[in-house]
Amino acid sequence: xxxxxxxxxxxxxxTLSSNLVSMIISTIVILVLPKLIGVEEYGYWQLYIFYSSYxxxxxxxxxxGIYLRYGGEKYKDLDKKTFFSQFxxxxxxxxxxxxxxxxxGVFNQHTKNGFIFxxxxxxxxxxxxxxxxxxxxxxxxxxxxxxxxxxFEKVLYCVLxxxxxxxxxxxxxxMIWADLIxxxxxxxxxxxxxxxxxxxxxxxxxxxxxxxFTNIDVGIKLMFSNIASMLILGIIRFGIQHTWGVKIFGKxxxxxxxxxxxMTFITAVGVIMFPLLRRTEQSKxxxxxxxxxxxxxxxLLGCLILYYPLNVILLAWLPKYSESLKYLAIxxxxxxxxxxxxxxxxxxxxxxxxxxLILLINVISLLASLLITSIVALGLRNLIxxxxxxxxxxxxxxxxxxxxxxxxxxxTIKKEIFYETSLITLFIITGWFxxxxxxxxxYSFFYLAYLILKNKELKLTLLQxxxxxxx
Numbered sequence: 001x002x003x004x005x006x007x008x009x010x011x012x013x014x015t016l017s018s019n020l021v022s023m024i025i026s027t028i029v030i031l032v033l034p035k036l037i038g039v040e041e042y043g044y045w046q047l048y049i050f051y052s053s054y055x056x057x058x059x060x061x062x063x064x065g066i067y068l069r070y071g072g073e074k075y076k077d078l079d080k081k082t083f084f085s086q087f088x089x090x091x092x093x094x095x096x097x098x099x100x101x102x103x104x105g106v107f108n109q110h111t112k113n114g115f116i117f118x119x120x121x122x123x124x125x126x127x128x129x130x131x132x133x134x135x136x137x138x139x140x141x142x143x144x145x146x147x148x149x150x151x152f153e154k155v156l157y158c159v160l161x162x163x164x165x166x167x168x169x170x171x172x173x174x175m176i177w178a179d180l181i182x183x184x185x186x187x188x189x190x191x192x193x194x195x196x197x198x199x200x201x202x203x204x205x206x207x208x209x210x211x212x213f214t215n216i217d218v219g220i221k222l223m224f225s226n227i228a229s230m231l232i233l234g235i236i237r238f239g240i241q242h243t244w245g246v247k248i249f250g251k252x253x254x255x256x257x258x259x260x261x262x263m264t265f266i267t268a269v270g271v272i273m274f275p276l277l278r279r280t281e282q283s284k285x286x287x288x289x290x291x292x293x294x295x296x297x298x299x300l301l302g303c304l305i306l307y308y309p310l311n312v313i314l315l316a317w318l319p320k321y322s323e324s325l326k327y328l329a330i331x332x333x334x335x336x337x338x339x340x341x342x343x344x345x346x347x348x349x350x351x352x353x354x355x356x357l358i359l360l361i362n363v364i365s366l367l368a369s370l371l372i373t374s375i376v377a378l379g380l381r382n383l384i385x386x387x388x389x390x391x392x393x394x395x396x397x398x399x400x401x402x403x404x405x406x407x408x409x410x411x412t413i414k415k416e417i418f419y420e421t422s423l424i425t426l427f428i429i430t431g432w433f434x435x436x437x438x439x440x441x442x443y444s445f446f447y448l449a450y451l452i453l454k455n456k457e458l459k460l461t462l463l464q465x466x467x468x469x470x471x
Contacts (some may be wrong), residue, residue, distance in 0.1 A: 026257075033045070034321060035317065042254075043249055047249070048119060049253075050237060051116060054227070055120060055123055058128065059093075063090075063132050065215030067135040068219060068222065068353070068355070069218055071139040071350075073140055081200070081206070084197050085211075091129055098124050101124065102118050105117030105120075119176045130183065133197070148193075153185065156181070161178050164178060218355075225363075226362075229397075232394065233390060233393075236372075236390055237253070242377075243381055255324055256334075258331075258332075285409060293413070295461055296343060297340065303335060304332065304333065304336065307329065311431070330431070333424050337394045345405050348405055348409070349405060372393065373389070391428070395424075403417075
């Protein structure tokens with residue numbers, strides 16, 4: 001194995017181990033919290049998670065621009081004075097913007113939503129400054145430090161949650177404080193790894209609006225596309241909260257959180273792929289795309305088998321959420337579409353610097369989400385159709401994006417899309433209409449038949465993976 005392959009797998013081991021621990025912690029939190037706190041308290045906790053998931057966009061593409069512009073560079077070659085100035089300019093901007101959000105929460109202090117807005121403002125400051133440093137580490141391939149920071153936050157957060165629960169605290173406010181403390185501590189830890197950027201003499205600071213505007217100009221298209229991407233689900237979730245209330249919102253969010261656990265390892269691989277692809281000749285990208293796509297598809301379709309035993313365990317563990325867990329059969333298939341979108345399609349489009357195309361795809365999907373939500377959630381008030389629309393929209397976005405990417409790379413995937421869509425549809429049907437045991441047998445049989453059908457392609461893919469690691 002050559003040095004490049006060694007570095008790749010070493011970085012992969014860092015991110016996989018970090019994300020494995022993160023997944024275990026997330027699993028504990030997702031499965032234990034609903035058991036120990038009230039349904040309404042859990043709903044407000046999910047509302048904070050929902051709001052805080054959007055704070056990463058309030059830097060208006062500043063961090064995304066740095067990620068795209070400096071992807072593939074070496075950390076030691078970065079202009080540290082420029083990054084120092086950009087970091088503290090961003091910090092000032094976030095402090096001003098966060099103060100406005102915090103004051104809005106203060107004026108609504110008589111409601112629980114007021115506290116959530118105050119916490120979201122604090123979260124925004126911590127998260128966006130940390131993202132500046134994490135993106136810098138990630139795009140320069142300092143994956144070990146990136147993984148350490150991510151792991152540190154999750155472990156500290158888990159410890160604080162356990163201490164609060166053991167001490168008898170069951171209010172969502174305490175859980176939010178645990179989350180904020182974890183994010184602040186990880187920001188300080190990230191600043192330690194990037195101390196030559198964060199801590200410099202004040203004379204090195206220069207107000208450089210040109211650099212800031214360049215970063216924003218490059219990154220804002222990616223930021224808007226990310227906003228549109230999150231709003232595809234966000235609008236549906238808002239429609240659920242508006243139509244059925246915070247309790248049903250929390251129950252459906254539980255199913256979404258469980259399905260998102262499978263994204264942990266996908267994120268781990270995605271972290272190291274972007275800087276790797278940026279250093280790869282474009283002529284090699286089509287072959288890499290076909291190889292990565294085949295491996296990822298075989299793995300993710302196989303992961304759907306985990307739903308059946310998982311559903312049995314969850315029904316026994318969380319009987320109060322049995323109503324919402326039935327939707328897990330529909331939502332769990334998200335891991336296939338969302339996983340391939342994040343790791344495969346978006347990563348290759350970013351490598352090709354097709355941010356405008358990413359934005360167009362997400363905006364089209366967002367408009368579709370607005371239309372469907374207004375019909376099924378606000379008009380028909382049908383919860384089953386509303387939850388089903390989540391998968392339909394994510395599948396539509398992924399398929400549209402992959403078809404456009406395949407045209408850019410001059411590869412053909414129509415037959416593969418047909419087979420995969422058929423298998424996912426079968427999974428949803430077996431999960432919804434059959435018992436876990438029957439569904440497990442039926443889906444496993446057809447998945448095995450799929451592997452036999454794609455036997456030659458699977459062998460060729462494994463050979464290509466082996467060749468890539470040995471070059």
